[in-house]
Amino acid sequence: MSNAQLEIQIIASLVAIACAIPGTFLVLRKMAMISDAISHSILPGIVIGFFITHNLNSPLLILLAALTGIITVVMVEYIQKTGLVKEDTAIGLVFPALFSIGVILIAKNANDVHLDIDAVLLGELAFAPFDRLIIGGTDVGPKSLWVIGSILLVTVVLLLTFYKELKLSTFDKSLAASLGFSPAIIHYGLMSVSSITTVGAFDAVGAILVVALMIAPAAAAYLLTTDLKKMLAMAIGFSVLSAIIGYWVAHWLDASIAGSITTVLGLVFLMIYLFAPSKGIIAVMYREKQQRTEVLLLTFLLHLKNHDELSERHVKHLNEHINWQKVRSKTVLDLAQKNNMITIENKIVSLTQKGHEFTTKAIDYIITNEDTQIEDMKDDFFLFRG
Amino acid sequence: MDLTEYIKLVFTDYTLRTITLGTAILGAVTGMLGSFAVLRKQSLLGDAISHAALPGIAIAFLITGAKDTNTLLLGALVSGLIGTFWIRGIITKTHLKSDTALGLILSVFFGFGMLLLTFIQKQPNANQAGLDKYLFGQAATLVEHDVWMMAIVTSICLIVMLTFWKEFKILLFDADYTKTLGFNTKTIDILITSFIVLAIVLGLQTVGVVLMSAMLLAPAAAARQWTNSLSVMVFLAAIFGALSGVFGTALSATQNNLSTGPIIVLVASVFVVFSFVFSPSRGLLFKQIRLIKNRRDLELHKTLAFMYHIAESHDDVSHPHTIKLLNNFQGYTKSTLQKLVDKQYVELNGNMWNLTKKGFETAANLYTKQTTDNE
Numbered sequence: 001m002s003n004a005q006l007e008i009q010i011i012a013s014l015v016a017i018a019c020a021i022p023g024t025f026l027v028l029r030k031m032a033m034i035s036d037a038i039s040h041s042i043l044p045g046i047v048i049g050f051f052i053t054h055n056l057n058s059p060l061l062i063l064l065a066a067l068t069g070i071i072t073v074v075m076v077e078y079i080q081k082t083g084l085v086k087e088d089t090a091i092g093l094v095f096p097a098l099f100s101i102g103v104i105l106i107a108k109n110a111n112d113v114h115l116d117i118d119a120v121l122l123g124e125l126a127f128a129p130f131d132r133l134i135i136g137g138t139d140v141g142p143k144s145l146w147v148i149g150s151i152l153l154v155t156v157v158l159l160l161t162f163y164k165e166l167k168l169s170t171f172d173k174s175l176a177a178s179l180g181f182s183p184a185i186i187h188y189g190l191m192s193v194s195s196i197t198t199v200g201a202f203d204a205v206g207a208i209l210v211v212a213l214m215i216a217p218a219a220a221a222y223l224l225t226t227d228l229k230k231m232l233a234m235a236i237g238f239s240v241l242s243a244i245i246g247y248w249v250a251h252w253l254d255a256s257i258a259g260s261i262t263t264v265l266g267l268v269f270l271m272i273y274l275f276a277p278s279k280g281i282i283a284v285m286y287r288e289k290q291q292r293t294e295v296l297l298l299t300f301l302l303h304l305k306n307h308d309e310l311s312e313r314h315v316k317h318l319n320e321h322i323n324w325q326k327v328r329s330k331t332v333l334d335l336a337q338k339n340n341m342i343t344i345e346n347k348i349v350s351l352t353q354k355g356h357e358f359t360t361k362a363i364d365y366i367i368t369n370e371d372t373q374i375e376d377m378k379d380d381f382f383l384f385r386g
Numbered sequence: 387m388d389l390t391e392y393i394k395l396v397f398t399d400y401t402l403r404t405i406t407l408g409t410a411i412l413g414a415v416t417g418m419l420g421s422f423a424v425l426r427k428q429s430l431l432g433d434a435i436s437h438a439a440l441p442g443i444a445i446a447f448l449i450t451g452a453k454d455t456n457t458l459l460l461g462a463l464v465s466g467l468i469g470t471f472w473i474r475g476i477i478t479k480t481h482l483k484s485d486t487a488l489g490l491i492l493s494v495f496f497g498f499g500m501l502l503l504t505f506i507q508k509q510p511n512a513n514q515a516g517l518d519k520y521l522f523g524q525a526a527t528l529v530e531h532d533v534w535m536m537a538i539v540t541s542i543c544l545i546v547m548l549t550f551w552k553e554f555k556i557l558l559f560d561a562d563y564t565k566t567l568g569f570n571t572k573t574i575d576i577l578i579t580s581f582i583v584l585a586i587v588l589g590l591q592t593v594g595v596v597l598m599s600a601m602l603l604a605p606a607a608a609a610r611q612w613t614n615s616l617s618v619m620v621f622l623a624a625i626f627g628a629l630s631g632v633f634g635t636a637l638s639a640t641q642n643n644l645s646t647g648p649i650i651v652l653v654a655s656v657f658v659v660f661s662f663v664f665s666p667s668r669g670l671l672f673k674q675i676r677l678i679k680n681r682r683d684l685e686l687h688k689t690l691a692f693m694y695h696i697a698e699s700h701d702d703v704s705h706p707h708t709i710k711l712l713n714n715f716q717g718y719t720k721s722t723l724q725k726l727v728d729k730q731y732v733e734l735n736g737n738m739w740n741l742t743k744k745g746f747e748t749a750a751n752l753y754t755k756q757t758t759d760n761e
Contacts (some may be wrong), residue, residue, distance in 0.1 A: 027482075032489040033430055040596065056690040082670060084662055085607050088485075090712050093607060096600030100648035104520070200674040208437075208500070212493035219486050262497020269490065273476065284479050299606035 005375050009247050011128050011145050012261060015201045016213055016239035018152040021159055024196040024235050025221060033088065033215045034191070034352025037076065037095035038069040039198050043102030045069070046199075051109065062147075062199045070188070125247075125257040128204050144204040151200040155193055167228055187375070191202030209258040213239055216265040223276045237269055268382060296332050298362055301341060304351050305359040315347045318353040343345040392636060401526070402639060408528040408536060409631030409650060412589050414597075415540040415628025417605030418594055419585045420546070421620045422578050422607040425558050429483070431579075433599035435586045440499025440595060443520055444506060453517070455532060459587050466583045472598050479620070484731075523594025525635065526645035536588055538759040539742025540582070547620075554578060593647035601672055604654035605630065608612055611665035630654040682722075687752055690721055690731060694749030703746045706738040 026032050045068030049061035072094055079090040133143040140146070159166070169186040179181050194214070201210045222232035241269035246261030253260065274281050307313060315333070333349075336342045341355035351359065423431055439462035446461025447453065476487035499655045503517060519527060544629050548552065553574045556564045557668070565571050589598045609622035634650030663671050689712075696711060697703055709723075723739070726732040731745030741749070 027486050030483045030485050032483075033433075036489050036492060079662075084611060084660065084668055085424070086427055086429065088427060088601055089424055092433060092599050092603040093430045093655065093658055096597050096604075096651050099596060100600075100655075104652070105646060107648075131738070207733040208493050208496045211489055212497050214487040215486060216494060218488050219482055220695050222482060223480060223485075240663050247508050250501070252499070253505050255502075259497045259499070259504060261502030262494055263501050266494030266498060271495065273480070276709040279480055281479050283474065358471075362627040 001165055001321060003316045005251075007129045007142050007145065007245075008125055008257070010258070011142065011148060011204055012125060012247055013240045014145070014148045014152050014216075015205055015210075015260075016243040017203055017236050018155055018197050019213035020235040020239040021155050021208060021232065022190060022197055022220040024228075024232050025166060025170055025190055025222070026194060027218040028231075029190075032080060032215045032251055034073065034076070035194055035198065036211045037072055037091045039202065039210050040100035040197055041072040041095040042066070042068045042195070042202070043099050044105060047102050047105045051105075062132075062196065065199040065202075066192065066195040067199060068098065070191060073188075073191045073306050124206075125204055126291055147200050148204065151197055155197065158189070158193060162189070166190070170228075182348035188353075190215055192374060205258045205261070209262050212265050214263040216262075216269050217242070220269045220272045223272050239265070249307065265294075286385075293335065295332065295351075296328065297335055297341075300332050301351065301359045302362070304342065304349060304361075305356070310348055313349045315344065321351045392640065395508055396636075400530075402635075404528050404530055404532075404533055404634055405639075405646070406524045406635045408533045409525060409592060409635050409646065410628040411533065411536045411631075412592055413605065413627030413650070413654075414624040415536070415627075416585050416601040417609070417623035417625070418583050418602075418620050419543065420602035420606035420627070421609065421616070421623045422554065422558065423602055424610060425616075426578070428582070429577075429603050430599065431473070432586055432602035432687050434473060434488040435466045435470055435583050436493035436590065436595045436598035437492040437499075439466040439495050439590060440520065441465050441502055441589055441592075442499075443517065447506060447517060447636070448502065451687065455591065456535070458520075459590070462587045462590060463496065463583060466587055467580065470583055472622070496538055499536050514539055519594075520590050521595050521646040522645065523590065523592050523597065525592045525638075528592060530565050530589065539584060539588055543585070545725055546577070546581065550574065550577065551617075558616070568594035593650055597647045597651045598650040600654060601627065601630075604651070604658050608654075608657040608661040611661040611668045614667075626654070626657050630657060683731065686722055686725060690726060690745065690749045691752055693732065693739070694746065694752075697741045697746060703743060704740040706735065706740040709737050709739060711734035712739075715740070 010225075023032075023035065026035055036067070040070050042065040045065035046061050049058065049064035049097055052064075054059050075094045076087070076090045080086065080095065097134055128144045129142045131143045132139050133141060133146050163178065165181045165186055168179070169183045172197070173183050198207075198210050198214075201213070205213070217235040217238040218231070220238050221231045224234060242264040243261050248266040249264060250257040250260035272280065275283075277283060304313060311317060332366045333342075333344075336355070337344065339354075340352055341347050341358060343352055344350075390440045405621055421734050422431070433643040442461035442463065442465025443458045444461075445465070446458050449461075450457050473484075473487045473491050476482050476490070482490075506517065517761070544583050553564070553569055554567070555579075556567070557571060557574050561571060564574075586602065589601055593601055605623040605627035606619070608626050612622055613619050630650050630653045634653045635646055638649045640645040646694055661669070663669055666672055692712070693707075696707060697705065723732065723734065725744070727734055729745075730742055731748060733740050733742055
């Protein structure tokens, strides 16, 4: 591993961490799409900054771009407040317009300079090590390392200082307001950090990867935990992991590093989306199926409870009466038998003592409508434990 | 180039005619379908889908090795649909919210597409140049064949929309009711969404991935301000979209170095701003005017009510009082008094005023609203 490779991986990881922190809060505050809007609409800020300074590395660019990001947020909120359109439409109207202005400004005035739209949208991490910061004649490392390093440092300091306020205003805005933390200040603070992070990261990795790094790790972490601290830690973990794996995939395929990191992020999310223990898609589907069977079992037992006549309790009749398919009724019958709820003699089904108790209780709960009690009942009667 | 010359050129010049026609059709179809997206609160779906279409273009190219527009757009359609249904899966099956799902699919798919594009660019196949025109779109690459395809797809959209108009409409405004009526909401839903995806894919070549979402939203959002009826809205949105296409193309054709896509988007944004400000019933301007007028009416009513309470203590309604009596009360000025006089609620005689009978009755009914005539 060469020095340049190491530097690229360090920069990618720092960008990943710097994005994952504000990203977690954006996802929790249901404002994930704002990051997409900001990442596009800062373009005119960058272009205007460039026209003023004629220097792509001037800090004024970052400042103006971040300012444009804030303007985007303000505009979206203003349009939304007029009540003419919904929030998502407001976002969708603002950023393409600003982005278009940026593209036109570039096309009109900056054709001959190194500021093409592809670079802005995609970024090229591979070039980062060649742009060195030189202080007093000594090489102190790649410039993007310093830029993103300082942004990360500020983000972390802000996070540690305002953790309590952030947490409170994210989960209970009104409580935060009544306790005297201004949700507006926290909101715009978060927006400023996201905006500055986007600009800082954007130069190295491009607009789209910034969005992916902000949303994907946080979304994946949110499927695994509901604890804010754990979520932050996991999001950071996923993003750094994807950054490093992504770098090597790009190296192997000889393709865009940003694209490959994003792809790895997508795969990480896909894995968690499918296999997360309680919120993954497979777990959810299994639980839904189980619940459906539970409901069927309950219906079946209630039917038995209501009918004493032999004809109503014949196995065949149950098929017809409740209108179940053969397989389904067999599943339910087996389940009930396994749980000692019923006995079957000569194809006549009858409730056992336990079955009687269970249904009586179930009816009680249904009448009093205390849904949570049903969960306890399952434990009481060892349901599904065969 | 002046206007007549330009119009003449539109009819004679092949390229200009193709582009104008293409962008007009595109604007119309996106405006039409965008109305549904906006009303269904799926505004940002367009943004997500247009990004999610990119890997499809790259994969279609990798498989066929050719740069045929139809094949590439088919790839885009497939990957756009996969993205859409994954978004739906995330929203319905997990506790992640729609914005997270959209942002996630958008960025991840687009990133994957970029990975594939850069991978393709490193391949020794010389054919790959120009794939990235789908990123920003290049209206100039439109040929007659593309316009025909757009026209065909637009007519199919139109036919399907008219056939299922009732179903679309009812699903938009009351999904639960639709279900109880026995309609298969899932199918209608998938149908609408698929057409939205189709419209977006069509636009990729012209305005590109990044600006496609605006094409979908802006005409619809503008149209929404002028009407409360769905059919009028869809119609207006189609017109606005088509006009954005035509004007955008004209502007970019008459100026050097102006890419068509962004200009079309800006023209559409101008429509939006204009509608937001000047629409008679919802627009900000008239809303402000109404607000001021209401406030003035309120002041007037306050003065009238105050006078009423003074006049109440006298047997004769039109008993004159000095104006000084009103000085304790904040709500009146000379001009408001004059307005009351104009409405014949009050009579002024030098320094004295008295309520008229009409004024007394209006004031008596101000808060009970028994008369219809209490403006």
